[in-house]
Amino acid sequence: MAKSVELLVCTRCLAGAEKNETTARPGAVLARRLAQCVPDGVQLREVECLSNCSQGCTIALRGGDRWTYIYGRIEAEGDLGQILEGVQKYAATRDGVVPWRERPEHFRKNCIARVPPITGVTT
Secondary structure, three states: OOOOEEEEEEOOOOOOOOOOOOOOOHHHHHHHHHHOOOOOOEEEEEEOOOOOHHHOEEEEEEOOOOOEEEEEEEOOOOOHHHHHHHHHHHHOOOOOOOOHHHOOHHHHHOEEEEEOOOOOOOO
């Protein structure tokens, strides 16, 4: 059975850190942590770049006829709980739109973009 929601995690960003071959990139660290606890029905996909470098670690949520949301300024160390809460709420919707007040605080304050589904829904 195909998973209906994808959680994309940029693994290239440096989140403002100096490039160092021995230090793991924050997005890669985040992806490894999420791989341990991603909710059922959600497919975790590591992507090489979401082109949002100036905003630190970046994730995107998309799926089916849902709106796509892109979130930045994520801390691999401290935002895991809020990401998981937001992903669960997103996955529980038909269209991907979680009412603003019900979103985790990080999602309310760090939404980079909202992209309508390809089907043309305009809510």
